[in-house]
Amino acid sequence: MLDFQADDIGNALGIQEISSLPAGRANRFSMKTLLIDADDTLWENNIYFEQVRKEFLNWMEALGYPVPAVSELFDSIEKANIVRHGYGGENFISSLKETYLKSRSVSRVERLAAAAGILNPQLDPANTHKARALPPAEGLDRIEEMAQTVRAHPIELLDGVQESLKAISRKCRTILFTKGSFKEQDRKIQASGLSRYFNAIEIVREKDVAAFEEVIQRHHLAKPITWMVGNSPKSDVNPAVAAGLRAFYIPHAQTWEREREDLCAWEQVTILDRFSDLLRYL
Numbered sequence: 001m002l003d004f005q006a007d008d009i010g011n012a013l014g015i016q017e018i019s020s021l022p023a024g025r026a027n028r029f030s031m032k033t034l035l036i037d038a039d040d041t042l043w044e045n046n047i048y049f050e051q052v053r054k055e056f057l058n059w060m061e062a063l064g065y066p067v068p069a070v071s072e073l074f075d076s077i078e079k080a081n082i083v084r085h086g087y088g089g090e091n092f093i094s095s096l097k098e099t100y101l102k103s104r105s106v107s108r109v110e111r112l113a114a115a116a117g118i119l120n121p122q123l124d125p126a127n128t129h130k131a132r133a134l135p136p137a138e139g140l141d142r143i144e145e146m147a148q149t150v151r152a153h154p155i156e157l158l159d160g161v162q163e164s165l166k167a168i169s170r171k172c173r174t175i176l177f178t179k180g181s182f183k184e185q186d187r188k189i190q191a192s193g194l195s196r197y198f199n200a201i202e203i204v205r206e207k208d209v210a211a212f213e214e215v216i217q218r219h220h221l222a223k224p225i226t227w228m229v230g231n232s233p234k235s236d237v238n239p240a241v242a243a244g245l246r247a248f249y250i251p252h253a254q255t256w257e258r259e260r261e262d263l264c265a266w267e268q269v270t271i272l273d274r275f276s277d278l279l280r281y282l
């Protein structure tokens, strides 16, 4: 937990709520609170997934599988696996492997190609033969090699995050609120060196309205002085607003397509160009 100084607390207080509190009574319940997303808000994340996905599709294409059909098959497998196993790199990697193994059934790829309106999936006999000539174990090993980019990439903080977060943590109560695999998120948090700037860390399976309400209750958050900060309309902004909070939306050009959604309740949302812009509002 961070040790807040009295002056810092005084600067950050919700004036109406605590102006009657005697000195020294200002406490964490009356401070502004920021729930802060991690992936693609504090550090790069989706670029590594996109890089591996592209590498996988190129590799599959070289084996004779048409990119649109494989891409569609992967999307459907990944979507189903997220429901079963949750978000994260390991789910992504096992979805690549499942896509590869299922693609070896040529009829499946042909059906998908037809469904996608691809008249000539270019599954000529030579390519089909090439794909089937590769032993599955070797194909899976190749996917494991690609997967290292997702598993072990360095943490690249977004511009201005470290300095801004340091300043913010002296003004506000801060809670890191991220979703995904505990193990994967914990690795990234530790590697980021940012955990010192948070009063609490919450890693959940899904950031939906119920998850926000649970965090609000568990940390006794006062809704009028609590904001969510994040890059995802679907997981950060919209559920936070639905739970009665306001939000700072910081779009990231490489946001995962599954996180895209129209913003609801624009009047509750402040859009920022970059993380450091938060300081102007605190």
Ligand SMILES: [Mg+2]
Pocket: 037, 038, 039, 040, 041, 230, 231, 232
């Ligand atoms: Mg995010």
